[in-house]
Amino acid sequence: MPSLNPALAEVRRAVRASLSALPAGSTVIVALSGGPDSLALAAATAFEAPKLGLRAASVTVDHGLQPGSDEAALAAARTAAELGLDPLVVSVEVGTAGGPEAAAREARYGVLRDAARDANAAAVLLGHTLDDQAETVLLGLARGAGATSLAGMAPDRTDDDSGVRWLRPLLAVRREMTVAACAAAGLDPWLDPHNRDDRFRRVRVRERVLPLLESELGPGVAEALARTAEQLREDAQAFDDMIAETIEDIVEPAEAGIAISVAALAANPPALRHRIIRHVVQSEFHESLSRSQTLEVARLVTDYSGQGPIDLPGCRARRVGRLVEFSAGGSGA
Structure with a gap:
């Protein structure tokens, strides 16, 4: 045959x-x-x-x-x-x-x-x-x-x-x-x-x-x-698993959206902190943040000096006491 x-x-x-x-x-x-x-x-x-x-x-x-x-x-x-x-x-x-x-x-x-x-x-x-x-x-x-x-x-x-x-x-x-x-x-x-x-x-x-x-x-x-993509997918999955384990402990409802604990964000390394920010915006408002937008939100935690709300796709982020609050609105609204 x-x-x-x-x-x-x-x-x-x-x-x-x-x-x-x-x-x-x-x-x-x-x-x-x-x-x-x-x-x-x-x-x-x-x-x-x-x-x-x-x-x-x-x-x-x-x-x-x-x-x-x-x-x-x-x-x-x-x-x-x-x-x-x-x-x-x-x-x-x-x-x-x-x-x-x-x-x-x-x-x-x-x-x-x-x-x-x-x-x-x-x-x-x-x-x-x-x-x-x-x-x-x-x-x-x-x-x-x-x-x-x-x-x-x-x-x-x-x-x-x-x-x-x-x-x-x-x-x-x-x-x-x-x-x-x-x-x-x-x-x-x-x-x-x-x-x-x-x-x-x-x-x-x-x-x-x-x-x-x-x-x-x-x-x-x-x-x-292609091998690089496969390795990065493995890394991304590991980060996603870490976020899934911690997200409920650091996120809470806010009046017009959702909020993240400043202390919890500050305690995480930058890579995980940035992924948590992107994850919250994606899951709550179905929008993706660029790196520059993510870093701007992160500065509400790491370099806060009273700066005002940040317009983002579909939402707005601001520092409210011990929380970073995300509410509907922003540039995508």
Whole structure:
């Protein structure tokens, strides 16, 4: 019997490992754009899911951002059906908030969340690869983002609000392997023109920056960036666990929001203090603070000289006696 193509074997092995954590009888949804990454993921899921007692479906989102996108979406759905998946195509209108990339991503994830809830799916599978992870880390570095951003994309994450579970089985698989897997399976992926459009920062990182780093520093840069993300995720989880253990003891209700004990914040090292501040704002007001905003709030603890309230996204922080109080309002209100 001929041996299985190595690329097919690698992709299937990665998908099988990810799906094996799900209960038999449940449904999984593949986010299928029709590109090589998601198509390889869909094919491997169609092959592996029935062996594990799982039902598999696909959702393709037509963003309508370029001519022929509707035809590409229908072609992806036809391929999904041929593979044995239950396909769904959803057309969306993409807004402009945050730029075209962010707006398209927000619309896409909204559709996937709705589909997952409607199907009572155990998980949504995303086709991000090791290359995508490396690009994410580099983009985070360029923004001067903190460790949480540099930790990149998690292989397994559940939304706090929606409860949808997101799995990324291919985060340890190179993009060249998904392309080879499609070729070996006789699949014809759709090549999104936006993935070659250098107006987008991610495309410039993919087409110029990473190849330059590989050329100048030697091979293995993408893998090193992905390992960095994994290590930072471990660190972030440790910090989150520490915050979960202490947050109830140092936070108390305030008249218009929530307050943190100044003494407790001062007793913690800066890294944990800053994470507690960001955690409180995120959990209470659903907003993220930049590092400069976080440091400004921290000075209400470490360098207080009577300064007034601080406007933040969605809230306002001020020192009130032995407390730092966060109340609704601020620049995001």
